[in-house]
Structures are given as C-alpha cells and as structure tokens.
Amino acid sequence: MTQVIELKGVAKRYDSAGAPALGPLDLSVAQGEALAVTGPSGSGKSTLLNLVAGLDKPTEGTVTVDGRRIDRLGEHALARFRRERIGMVFQFFNLLDDLTVLDNIQLPAQLNGVPRRTVRDRAAELMEVLGIQQHARAHPGRLSGGERQRVAVARALVNRPALLLADEPTGALDSASGQDVRDLLLDLHRGGQTIVLVTHDPALAQACASRTVHLVDGHVALDSRAEALR
C-alpha cells in the first residue's frame, strides 16, 4: 500500500539542552487512511502536525510526504509543496477576515496559479458539497463556528490535496457544529481522502479515524494498527 506519510527517526527539540518535544519516532500513514493523533496537552501532537505540514523542521530524522522528502526543502519549495499536496484545517479556523468566504476558499488555488474559471468552478463545487454556497459573499466574521470550519475545510480541499491535516477541528465548536464537522470528515474519509487528525476528543477520533495513535511525552504510546496486527 502506498504510504502518504513516512517519518523515520523524527525528533524535534525546541531547547537544545532539554528533552525533545517529539520523538524520536517512526510513523507511516497509508493512502486513504484516516489517522487520529490523540494525547494530552504537550504530548507533541501539534508538533507532529507542523512537521508533516512543512511548517516546522525536525531536529533529527526524515519526513517524507506523498513521496517527497520535505525536511530538506527550502521555504519556497515548502510553500509550493503545501499548496499542492496538503490541506490544513485549524481549531480556530484561521480564515482571513478581510476576504469573503468565496475568496478564502479560492486563495490556495489562486496562489497556485490555477486559472480563474477553474478556481471558481472548484470553489462553487466545494461550497455546494459543504452546504455553504449561500454564504459565498459573506465575510467569515458573520458565520457560525461550524460554518466557518466548513469554509476552512473547503479551502483545505480546493487544490485536491493528497493529505488533509486537521488540528482540533471541533475544539472551538459547540456540540451540534462539532457533529457537523465529524460527519464531514467521515464523508471525506469514505471518499478516499487521506486524513491526519489531531484531537483531544476520543469520540471524534473513534468516529472519523480508521487508525489512532496516542502520544505521551512525544512518543507513541499506542498505535491501533500495531495493536490490531498483534
């Protein structure tokens, strides 16, 4: 099976004298897999996500995503890599308040140089699928938390990424909106989208993920796939 993510001996230290915030660890995620990364605060979940997204670089080890070593890439190549291969969804949505919903969704594709009409059609398609087409001209500040997260998901998917990264996607939502987002992620997974989901919420992990990795103090304490194999 094709591996979308392969981490080998990866460690990340923020303080050269202290213990690593993450690792050393090995981890791989197969295409179409939905991996939930769980663990207490400070266990290294977000660090792991940042390394996979190319937002940060490991102190040790190699990070390969969609067949490409990204730990050695420069900023420019990383930016290209992110917009072509990765979609990100954040806990606090991180939408640009100056832009309309439609502009937010189109942004990664526009940065990627995709023709205008293609971008517009893709955004319209995503908005329809996610049920937010009526908010196309609205600014994010006017939407509910759930609607904003749907916009964030649409933005993440606009370039048809190989990998969708979600960092506590329901953490800032009420339970109804949280359920909405859960269903959305589940649908995406069923559609074959590879997902890495960082969450505190066991229910979300259980509902959406085909596999769960539990981190404690930067190390893998539990990997459901390994358990199943055992």
Add this chain to the structure above:
Amino acid sequence: MTGPLVRVVRSGVGRRRVQTAVIAIATMMAVAAAVVAGSLMVVANAPFDHAFAAQKGAHLTAGFDPAEVTDAQLAATGRLDGVTASAGPYPTALLQVTDSAGRKPPAMTFVGRTGPHATVDDLDLTAGRWAKRPGEVVLSSSYQGPAFTVGDTLTASGTTLSVVGFATSAGRSADAWVTPAQLRALGSKDAPVTRQMLYRFEEAGSTGDIAADRKKLTAAVPTGALLGTRSYLDTKRAADSGAAPTIPFLIAFGVLGLVMSVIIVGSVISGAVGTGLRRIGILKAIGFTPREVVRAYVAQALVPAGAGIALGVVLGNLLALPLLDETEQAYGTAALSVAWWVDLVVPAGALLVVGVAAFVPALRAGRLPTVEAIAVGRAPRTGRGRWAHRAAGRLPLPRAVTYGLAAPFAHPVRAFAMLLAVAFGTIAATFAVGLTSSLDEVGRIQDPEDRAAVTVFTGGPGVAHGEHVPAPGTQEPRQADPAQVSAAIEAQPGTASYYGEAQQDATVVGITGNVRAGLFTGDSGIGAYAMTAGHWLDGTGQLVVPRQFLETTGTEIGDTVRVTVGKETAALRIVGVAFGSAEDQLEIQVNAADFPATRPQVFLVDVKGGVSPTVYAEKLSARIQPLGAEATATSPSRQHNMVLVLNTMAALLTLMLVSVAGLGVLNSVVLDTRERVHDLGVCKAVGMSPRQTVSLVLASVAGIGVLGGLVGVPAGYALHGFVLPVMGHAAGTDLPPSVLDVYGTPQLLLLGLAGLVIALLGAMLPAGWAAGARATALRTE
C-alpha cells in the same frame, strides 16, 4: 515613575527592538533634517549682516595718498568724533597677478597686514595660515577652488608668492593679504602703494550717515590726501543681491524638511502606540490604572525617540557644517555655524511632537475597556477596506499582489501618513531635479563671456570679467592698443570668431547716478545674454537692458533713451531685456559703434573645432604680450561656484528628505506586518511562497507609491514654477524660458516613479522579514 512602571517601559522598549530602532532612526533622520533645514533658513536670513557684525566689518574703507598724509595723521583719524573703531593704516596696491598656469585673473587689491585679527575687519582664516614672511600670500576665500589652492603660486610685480591660506572679509576689504614689508616691495610706479584705513562709526545706518562720516574724514586730513572711499552699504547691497536667489530655495527645502519631520515622527510614534493595544489590555487586566498605562506608553515612545533626537541633533550639526561652509562661500561671508537656538528649538519641538503623537493614542488606549483592548490588540477587525479586497480581487493580477494592493485601506490614517511621506519625498526629488537643471542652465547662460574659449585682456581699467572691484585710491594698469590686439587675433590660426567688450560707467536720462555699460564690438552674437524679452543687439542704435532698468525708468521695449558714455551721448532704442543678476549696479548692453571713443578692454574668442583653447591662448599670448595684452583659456567664474553649491545642497537635502520618507514607509510597513503576522501565517500555511509574500508586502505600498508620485510630481513641478521666479526676482531679473521650462516629459514620467521607488525601498526590509518568517503565528493557539 514606580518600579513596575519602569520595568514595563524597559521591557516594552527591549521587546520590540525593530520598532524601537525604527522610532529612533526615523526620529534621528527627521531631527537631523530639521536641524539642517532650520540652520539654512537661519543663515539665509541676512547672511551679510550676520557675518559683517561678527567680523566688526568696516563701515567705510578709505584709501589715502601717503605723499599727502602721514601714518600718524591717519591713525589719529581713528579718534575722530563719531568713529567707534578703526584699523590701519595698511599699505595697499592694486596688482595684476599671473597664476602658475600663466592665466591672468582680474587685478587684485593687495593689503599688507601682520595678522587676520583686528578691531575692525576681523578676518576669518578659512584655510591654511596667515602670511608670516615675504613670499607668502593669503587670498580671499572667493578665489579658493579650482583656480587656487593652498600651496599654489602666483606672480605679482615679478615676485613669486606662495598661497599659504584663504581668508574671508565680510566687508571685502581686499583680494589678497601679504606682510606689510612684502606689500611695500610689490609696489611700483605702475602700481603705487597707498594706505588703507578701515572705520566703524556710531551712525552708519544710511547713505546719508555714511556721507556725513566721509565728510568728517575729508576735513580731518590734508586736501587731496583722501583718494577714495567705499561704503559697506554698497558691499551689502551686492552681497544681499548675490545671496537673495538662494533664500527662496533654502526656505522651500526648509519647509519641506520641517513638515516631513513632523509627519514622520507623528505617524511613527502614534503607530507604535496604536499597535500596543493588546499589551495595554493585559497591563490593565493585571491592575495598571489608565493613567499608568498612558504614562508607560508615552515613556516607551519617548525613550527611543529621545535617543533619536539626541543623535539627530548631532547628525544634523555634522551635516549642516559642510553645507554652511558651502553657504559661506556662496554668500562670501564667514564663520556661519548652526544657530544655538536651532539646536534647542528643534529637539524641543521634536519632543513635543513625539509627546503629543504618543499621548493621543495612549490616552485612547488607556480609556479602552480591558477586554476590548485585548480583543482589538489581537486582531484589528475594523471591517474597513473590505470593499477594496473585493475590488482588488477582480484585477487580473496575481492573488498575492491584489491582496497586498487592498491592504492600505484597512488603515486609512496610517496609509494617508505614508502617502504624505512619499508625496513629500517625491516633491523634494522633483523640485531638486528641476532646480538643478535650472541652475545648470543659469550657470550656462549667465556669463556669456564664459562661453568664449579664450579671453584676451588688453590690460585696460574696469575689466568686468569676474567680480573684482578696485580698492579706493588704487590705479589700474595701462592698456594695450585694441586695434593691434584685434589684428593679432584675426591673424592667429584657429580663430573662429571673436568680439570685443568694454565696461564703462554710463549715465542714462531718468536714472540717478551711473549705470554700468557693456559696449560690444564685432560679432557679439556668441556672447549674447539670454533674453527674457525682445532680442539681442543686432545693429547700432540699440540698447539691451535688465528688467530693473525698465522698472526704474518706467520704460518698455521700443522706447528710446539717451545714454552718455564718457563724453559721447547717443539716443538708443531698447530692443531687449537681458537675463542676468543685477548686483549693485544696473547694467546695460550697447553697441560700441554708438560710442566710437570706447576701446575694447577684453576680446572674447571662439576657437575652431579641434583647437585647444590653452594651446591657442599660449600662442596668441606670445604674439600679443609685447603689445601689453594677455590671452588665457577661459576658466569658470565664481558664479559657477554658487551653482555648484546650490546643486550640492539640493542633492544632500533631497537625499535626506527621501531617506526620511523611506523611513516613514518602513515604519508603517513594519507596523502593518506586525499586525498582520497572523494573517501572513495563514497565507503561508495555505501555500504562499516567500516570493509571493514579498509581492504582497510590496504591493501593499505600491499603490501609495504610485499615488504619492502622482501627487508629488505636479506639486514639485508647481513648487519649482513658484520658487524659481521668486529666486529670479530676488536677484532682480526675470528668468528666460530655458531656465523655467526644464522638465521633459520622460523626466517627469521617471520622477513619477520616484514615489513608487521610495515606497518599495521603504517596504523592502519588512517584506524580507515577512517572507523569512515561518508560520509560527499559528502555534500560539
């Protein structure tokens, strides 16, 4: 200020190092510009009066015949009723000198003095040292430059003298100083040694006062002893007229500098406080009172601004000194320095601007409810400028660029301040380019004699070339036969064309006193003055006059006036108005054929292509020296130094103003980048490359740069169109179109880009920071 408050200020200053550095640098540059501008405005105010007072200049310079009056009798005249101080008697003579290259500048007034200091005419030694022994000479600073430097030699009366220094006399008492013994040795039958006395009087404010003082002097010495006098009022008129054109220029730059300084300091400080809202909210949340918050933030702005102000005063003084030195030379005055009160008023004003600029937003922040302060500080969601994002998004440009183009609309006040900074920088650049072009053109046209490749001196009296004024009581050298000189020029291979010129005193009906007349022989077209109206002399019976002449006589082009030169009178028709600065005397130009008794004093020769003027002059000299004449390759006159000085000043002041404008942009972009670091992080997270980030930041100022250029170029053009005629009027002349219409369309288009360049240069640094920064902002969640 309490301990916690001090710690808050210290940590605030230390934490935002870039902001602190920008405040300090922007304030420093603005204060330096203000000190320079202020100093120049101060010295532009009556420069002669200041220098004359500082040197205790002579109200009256008198020449005496030593055969008729003894030195003791002359010394006694210093104790006459009404005389407050005197100096002399000094031996003096008018001498024709030759420089080491064989050129003959106009005859110079030499004075024998033992030192530069005296109770009257206390000279400023501007370079080198005083002449202590025979064979040494100190020249007037007006000769310093390409013509003479310390160490050069010149020959006078067959004696070689080494230039050991340069000195400035505000009252222009001499062109050169040597020891008294040397002066006596230089005297000859052709250049007799007379005596110079310098006086200051109780009453010397008007021509009448000076006339009364002169009367007392005449009465106090034997009849025939007083050879002549020169009033400081005449020197002052000439000096003021020479300095006048620079005053509007300096004031224009001064005002630009001061206004920009206020705008930049104000926007930098208020912006810095405005972006500290979140921290202010936190301070309030932990118990700081609104008043303490205000004090903390005002102090936080004052610390770097205070350092910038102190450094700015030092830098301003350092920059002002060479400019003032140049101004000294331009004004022919001495010892100009930064006025002490400029060094007090500018920093005090800057502190006030900083205080007010910091106090207003700090007060607003202090009064803001805590929760709101934190919320606002986190991300200024004002909703302003969203329409701009929608509109820009439709432009057929890369998304990073359109996103940046809309950014300024989120902060209209900050964008406006940035626009003003860019516009003022562009105005300065446009004005400076126009001014430089105009001054170059003035330099080209104002001395028609300089256009000739070779000047032939016949050795006659009153040669107008240069600015020499013979000292009272001195004698001019003898003149060669102009007809023979003319024939020699005609016969000299390499002669293209030539004309003769004489300068004589003339009287014109309707004008009290004398005017100076330029009398032209031959093909004077090559030496034609630039005309502001009418045409140059093209026949007999014609007269070309300056604008002042028309005003004084109430005449206009086409009128006929009676002009008397020597014993000859002619009725001449005014055919043109010439450009040229009228200094102390009105100058008219006529055809010498209308006054047949007049003999040319100089011939101005244009040589054929490929002929070296220096070689031509040497060969011609060999031929005409036996006749008593001398040919020299023409060197630029002193007026060109003034052009050079103004050009240098314009370049330096423009550089400063453009730098200040760039710093204003830099500060605004730093503030913007800090505020939008989270949004930039989001953009990077979704794939914005460093190059696209740079495009975004540069695009955020590009619109302002273009608009600043569109505003600044017409404003600079208009400023040039306003200031230049004022400068001309101050110099007593209209300006010909070639001086006023100096901007070409391609030049204006390029200047239009100046605003964009200033904005882009100012934004380059923060754009680099933004591009290099990782999307760490997202980690804070």
